[in-house]
Each structure stands twice: as C-alpha cells, then as structure tokens.
Amino acid sequence: MGAGFGRMVHVMAEVLIAGGAGFIGANLARRLVAAGHSVTVLDNFWSGRRANMAGMDVRLIEGDVREPIAGRYDWVFNLACPASPPRYQRDPVFTLTTSIDGMRQVLALARRCGARVVHASTSEIYGDPLMHPQTETYWGHVNPLGPRSCYDEGKRVAETLAMEARRAWGVDVRVARIFNTYGPFMDPADGRVVSNFIMQALHGEALTLYGEGRQTRGFQFVDDLLAGFMAYVAKPRAEVDAFFAAKGMALPVLNLGNPEEITVRELADEVLRLVPSGGGIVSRPLPKDDPHRRRPDIAWARDCLGWEPRVHLREGLSRTVAYFREGPAAGYMNA
C-alpha cells in the first residue's frame, strides 16, 4: 500500500464510481466501502454485470455516463468504458462516445462540485509502441483507422479533454494508465487470456495457446491496481501538482501495471498447476491482430505514490481461481 493510503483512512469520502459494476469497479467499490467511504455506483450494465453488485453496500444509479450526472462527490473514479476488444468492437460508436462524452460529463460534474477525479486511461493509448518500456512521456504509436481505434483514440482524446479541463477550469483530474490487469470479478466471457485459461481449466478443456505461447506479457493483480488508485486519490493536490510540474507534464499521468513479464506459456503452466485439467494445452496459429506487447515504466508511480505491485502471480491466480470456482453468487468477498 502506498504512503498516501495511511492518511486516507481518516476521512470519509463521498465517492462516485462510473462503471462501478465492471471488473475493476466492483473491486474498487468493495475496497472503498471496506475503508468506510460512502460509495455510489453509476453503470448502464452494457459491459458491467449485475452479478458483480451482489452483496455490495452501495447506492446504485442505473444510467449512462454520457448523460449529465447529478449529486455532489469528493472523489469520482471514471471507469466507464468497455475494455475488452470483442466487447468494445461490438459497437464502436458506443465505445467512442462513452470515452469522450463520459469524460466530459465526469469533468463537468467535477467542475460543478469540486470533486477530485481519477480517470482510468489505458496502456492502449501507447498503441503498438516503438519504445520499451513505456514511460508516461511517450507519445505512443496508434492507428487512427484500425479495429482498435474506437478504443485507443477515444481514450487518447479523453486524456486531452482532461488536460484542457484542468487548464481551463482547474479541475483536479488525475489519469491512471492501466496495464493488463486480472482478478476476481473479471467477466469469464470477455475473451482475455487469464479468464480464458482459468475457465478452460475449470471445464476440463485444453488451454488454447496461440503461436506456442512464447509472447511475453505483464499481469497486474487487481489489488495492486487498487492500492495505486487509493494512494493516487488520497494524495493532496499541491503535492500531485508539484510532482507533475517538475516533470513538465500538463496533466498528472501515471502508469499502473506490472512490469514483470512472463510468457503466455508460463501463465498456462501456472493455471494448470492450480487447476489440473485433463485437456492439457493445444497450440493454434497466432492471429493477425494479436495484442501488442507493452510494458510499463513505473518509476513515476513509485516516486509519486511509493507504489509498486506486490502480489505474486501464483497468489493472484489462486485468488482469481477461487472466485471463478465459487462465483459472485457464493457471496465471494475480495479480502
């Protein structure tokens, strides 16, 4: 846990989580409630799931982040946007407008009531990077006219909107660029590798490896991300502003991800160790649109928040498997 977190527990904040019924939002809501905060979830259940809300002691607003948001909050987390490629490609115009208009409505709310905003951006804004690892100053290498553009370009312009709202209206908005994250409350059907492997193993099916699984990836356990969020949102504005002014940045932006890389083959082996499956592993050819390799430089998050990932893959996977076995219906609580 970051240095800022210790201060945070002494205040009770009124918090809005836009997209709070999604994977990260459902974890964050539980963490905030456990820390004694008053939490409101705004979700339209486009990709968020009602099952994720089970047993949550929060207010629920069923609505669209693209519409004006009522109320007064101390903190707003903007997590509202489908994030898995098959999901966000199902309705690219929805994805684009959720990124753009959602950001605008969150910024308008913050401008009106003085809320502090933590905006969930993404490593996807770096596209297919030509620099490794990626620092926050890297401009990225993004295709404006490809199958991923509705997500990538929408998320990029949301950051630009945040910067301009900060400049024009003094909105206290802080951007987290989230890298590959896994954990409880993931949607088993959203098509990403960790949930795919666990579901295949639990069903006794073979784990599908593409291109022999030699590609490397970093996997951040969701509790590590939450520790970063909590330290980020709790840090006083003057300190955040001073940190980023010294870096020459017009907007606070931090990478939050796990820089430790393993091969997809190693991930499959770890899953099979936890859930022995008769199916073993099958290999398929690498698809053309295989996700690009990205690895965060987390020096700034370390310096600014005293944060770094702590949860080892085996522990994170074991807790994720437990969730997938028992499911939200079993009243699973993320400890």
Place this chain on the structure above:
Amino acid sequence: MGAGFGRMVHVMAEVLIAGGAGFIGANLARRLVAAGHSVTVLDNFWSGRRANMAGMDVRLIEGDVREPIAGRYDWVFNLACPASPPRYQRDPVFTLTTSIDGMRQVLALARRCGARVVHASTSEIYGDPLMHPQTETYWGHVNPLGPRSCYDEGKRVAETLAMEARRAWGVDVRVARIFNTYGPFMDPADGRVVSNFIMQALHGEALTLYGEGRQTRGFQFVDDLLAGFMAYVAKPRAEVDAFFAAKGMALPVLNLGNPEEITVRELADEVLRLVPSGGGIVSRPLPKDDPHRRRPDIAWARDCLGWEPRVHLREGLSRTVAYFREGPAAGYMNA
C-alpha cells in the same frame, strides 16, 4: 483539374459547407457557385470572417456545427474548425468539441439524408512524423498532452468517428488530409508565415525570419486544393470504395498538399520580389514550438483522382498579394 471534375459540372448539387466563411470555405463556396451548384454556408464566425461572405451568392446559416443540422444536401464539406495554432489554442475545449461534435453532427446529417461528405482533416494528424514523406497509411507521432493536442487529437478522433459511421451506417464519407495551404481569403491576422510575410511587406516592414529561415516547407495554393476537393467529391462511390478497399483502408483518406519544398528564406525572397519592402529581412531565434516538418506523399491522390498541384509558388503568391492589396471589400473574385 482532376479527371473527376469533368463529370461533376453536368450535375447541379445541393451543397452544405460547414465552416464556409473561413479561408478554404470561402474559396470553395465561390468555386461551387461558379460551377452552378446551390451552396449553403454554415458558420458561427468564431474564426470564419463576415468579410469573406461579401458578394457570395449562397444561403447563410449562422450556427454552430456542434448542433443538429437541418435540411437535405447531396454533398457536405466539413471545414468547421479553427486551424491556426494561436486561434485554436485560444479555447482548446471549443476546438476539441468542434472537431468531435461537428463531425458527429455532419455524419448524423449524412446518415439522415444520404449526403456524401468530404471531411477536411489535416497533416497535423501525423504530428511530428518519424516517416518522410507521409503516406496515408502512416499512423503519425502525436503528443496527446501538448499545446497542439486539442487540434491534433480532435482531428484524429474525427477520422475514427468517420470510419465507424461508414462501417455502422454506410455513410459515404471521404477524408482529405490537408497540408499547408495559402491563397486569397486567408485571414491576415491568423499568424501563419505566408500571410505574415505579405502583410509585413505591404506595410513596408521587415519580414521576420526565425532561425535564419533554413527550415523547409511545402505551400499548396488553395486552387490546387479545390481541384482535389472537386475531383474527390465527384468520384462515384463504387470507384472510391474499390480504390481504398484495394489499399486495405477502412476509410477513404487522401493527402492533399504540395510535396515541393522550399526554404522559408526562399519564400521571403519571393514575397519581396512581388512586394519590394524597404524593411528587408530580420532574423529572430527559432521558437521552441516551431511547426514540425511535414511533406505529403500524394501518390494515392494522383492515382485515385488524377490530381496533383499545378500552380507555381510565384503565381499563387502573386494572386494572394493581389487579394491582400485589394481586400474582399474591393469585390475580389477568385477566378
């Protein structure tokens, strides 16, 4: 003039020009009227100028492209966005929303009435390019969080919106990425090098060179751009679609610019040849945010439209000087 232009003159089209009171729009409106089309100009006069409308035989709608657009049109040219850095940086949120919501309203109009759209994008979407010259397949190198981002990122996501509207609703939208252009109806105060030099010379002042003027630039005379526009808008959809499908592009995109480069020093000398000024030339240090060098690859525009720039710098400058001497009040008509 492109091959397509010959076909176009036989039909009378109902045309909307969003941003029709700006530099390029005022030229385009005159060209379309001269070709027998029925022209409506939509402008909010934020950077467009009332003086540019003088003597124009068009319908004028004073309004904002970010609001729903009534009416039925055959062709819509979307030129609505401030384009010179000091202008677009004056209100970055306005610039961003004009790019984004303007594009959305134009696409919604086209979806409703079946109009063909030519959207004015920009070489700025290539940012500070790492590839020279720039082809339409180049992804660009753009800072999402800099002083130019409100323009660059807004214009990039407008292209993404256009691509998705074409995919989802079949909107016939064609993107032109416009490079550095000059000519009559430029705003003398908009801060770009051609108008700066001409105004300085006409006032008998010294021409201001930055960094000794050794940087190179391409300058496209506006009539060349218009010829590209006319060929582009007149080309049958099936031919455009076939051309870009063969290129693997999800959206028709053409660079329109002059690939011939001269130094800024040579430009100054040309201006002084036309308008001898006692002031001569003064040198100043190169500012930090000097515009990046960009040069269009126009092979696609040549192949698709039979188009290339024809007007020599001396001729273009001489016609621009004539406009700046006489002004729109003198009833200048772009021949």
